[in-house]
Amino acid sequence: MTIITQLTTKCRQRVPAYEPLWLWGRRRRVIRCVDPSNVLMGAGGAGGGGGRAARALRLLLLLVLALAAVEYLFGSILDASPFRTYLYTPAFNTTQSTIKNSDRTPGWPKSLPITAAARKNPKVSNTTQFRNVTFNTTLSTNNSTKAPFVTNMTRQNITVESSTPFLITKIMEGIKNLVTTEGLSPRLSKPTMPLCEEMPPDLGPITVNKTEIELDDIATKYPEVHHGGRYAPPNCTARHKVAIIVPYRDRQQHLAIFLNHMHPFLMKQQVEYGIFIVEQDGNSDFNRAKLMNVGFVESQKQKAGGWQCFIFHDIDLLPLDQRNLYSCPRQPRHMSASIDKLNFRLPYEEIFGGVSAMTLEQFTKVNGFSNKYWGWGGEDDDMFYRLKKMNYHIARYKMSIARYAMLDHKKSAPNPKRYQLLSQTSKTFQKDGLSTLEYDLVDVVQHHLYTHVIANIDEHS
Numbered sequence: 430m431t432i433i434t435q436l437t438t439k440c441r442q443r444v445p446a447y448e449p450l451w452l453w454g455r456r457r458r459v460i461r462c463v464d465p466s467n468v469l470m471g472a473g474g475a476g477g478g479g480g481r482a483a484r485a486l487r488l489l490l491l492l493v494l495a496l497a498a499v500e501y502l503f504g505s506i507l508d509a510s511p512f513r514t515y516l517y518t519p520a521f522n523t524t525q526s527t528i529k530n531s532d533r534t535p536g537w538p539k540s541l542p543i544t545a546a547a548r549k550n551p552k553v554s555n556t557t558q559f560r561n562v563t564f565n566t567t568l569s570t571n572n573s574t575k576a577p578f579v580t581n582m583t584r585q586n587i588t589v590e591s592s593t594p595f596l597i598t599k600i601m602e603g604i605k606n607l608v609t610t611e612g613l614s615p616r617l618s619k620p621t622m623p624l625c626e627e628m629p630p631d632l633g634p635i636t637v638n639k640t641e642i643e644l645d646d647i648a649t650k651y652p653e654v655h656h657g658g659r660y661a662p663p664n665c666t667a668r669h670k671v672a673i674i675v676p677y678r679d680r681q682q683h684l685a686i687f688l689n690h691m692h693p694f695l696m697k698q699q700v701e702y703g704i705f706i707v708e709q710d711g712n713s714d715f716n717r718a719k720l721m722n723v724g725f726v727e728s729q730k731q732k733a734g735g736w737q738c739f740i741f742h743d744i745d746l747l748p749l750d751q752r753n754l755y756s757c758p759r760q761p762r763h764m765s766a767s768i769d770k771l772n773f774r775l776p777y778e779e780i781f782g783g784v785s786a787m788t789l790e791q792f793t794k795v796n797g798f799s800n801k802y803w804g805w806g807g808e809d810d811d812m813f814y815r816l817k818k819m820n821y822h823i824a825r826y827k828m829s830i831a832r833y834a835m836l837d838h839k840k841s842a843p844n845p846k847r848y849q850l851l852s853q854t855s856k857t858f859q860k861d862g863l864s865t866l867e868y869d870l871v872d873v874v875q876h877h878l879y880t881h882v883i884a885n886i887d888e889h890s
Contacts, residue, residue: 657875658704667701674724718798718808782809796862807847
């Protein structure tokens with residue numbers, strides 16, 4: 430044990446502390462230090478070979494570390510290292526587009542434009558494809574909302590067969606395109622306009638022209654109205670989106686008067702609206718309530734996102750005050766509370782006929798109107814009972830504002846079963862209405878001032 434200790438101490442004293450053993454050993458001052466265990470075993474000559482092997486191992490380790498550093502610094506650009514091939518797992522398949530359908534902006538097309546290469550080679554799909562080059566795919570994943578970048582980077586299929594300078598040149602071109610096109614990308618949505626005023630200015634009483642006119646005479650009278658009888662304020666965003674549902678049959682003499690009066694009335698109130706004339710085809714008795722259910726369903730099909738408010742409107746009633754806003758409050762509103770033919774008085778408190786307004790939620794919650802009222806009368810009171818059953822109450826403007834003029838018309842025969850049906854409303858309304866609506870859609874025609882819906886509802890529900 431004394432000999433081993435002396436040998437170890439001498440070797441430690443002759444190796445400077447500030448220099449590694451492999452560097453110091455390369456100097457001319459070669460110091461032979463042997464492993465004490467080898468001395469005891471008679472293997473004193475093996476120390477030199479073991480030192481050379483250790484130095485070679487250290488050099489190999491430093492070379493590996495240097496390669497790892499190069500991979501870390503430049504691997505994301507060159508992307509040709511086997512380390513990345515085995516260690517990196519891409520978030521998406523690199524042979525497919527890196528933009529998920531759920532991340533697409535609504536203004537984008539469903540598919541990117543087909544490139545010239547794709548036209549020549551039908552097998553080349555119009556997606557972001559890069560063979561063995563994950564640099565482009567990784568960038569497009571991190572910038573999946575940048576439409577111009579993805580479009581630019583789908584121009585070429587880059588392969589690793591190219592030389593390194595050529596590859597770096599293409600990469601720099603892609604980065605340059607990214608910088609220049611991002612700043613020039615068009616806006617995907619139009620700037621929003623301010624909301625219209627809650628109470629538009631200069632509203633007040635108006636008069637009604639009851640003189641009969643031809644529909645052709647007013648067909649081009651209101652250029653502000655879009656095809657199908659649709660209108661939206663040009664200078665502000667409407668607070669209300671309203672569908673005017675008008676049940677109709679054999680009232681051609683009233684249709685032109687109604688449209689000529691209602692369009693300027695509604696435009697003045699700065700609401701977004703559409704007028705839907707729902708005509709009953711067939712020979713059965715007139716069913717006003719079922720036609721309004723049809724109008725509700727068909728009008729929703731005509732507008733993206735649907736309407737928020739529905740006003741069910743007799744064609745022979747015309748409002749006399751612009752302050753009678755055609756919108757839907759928190760409670761269902763009876764609009765035509767004060768009619769000239771009724772001496773501007775409310776006939777009875779529960780009345781809900783003539784003109785009424787309900788929101789989408791209110792109307793669907795009560796299952797719409799009944800489909801069983803063939804002939805005149807009863808369907809309005811039935812709706813009143815439905816609303817009451819669902820804990821709604823009827824709202825009205827004061828009588829000086831809720832004023833209407835009624836056009837002359839021939840009265841229809843009353844429905845003899847209306848009282849019997851009304852006595853069953855509270856028990857049957859969930860099984861009679863929108864949930865049981867059946868009809869044959871004959872035609873939908875979009876005229877300039879209105880959308881004409883023709884439906885056959887002869888099948889009794």
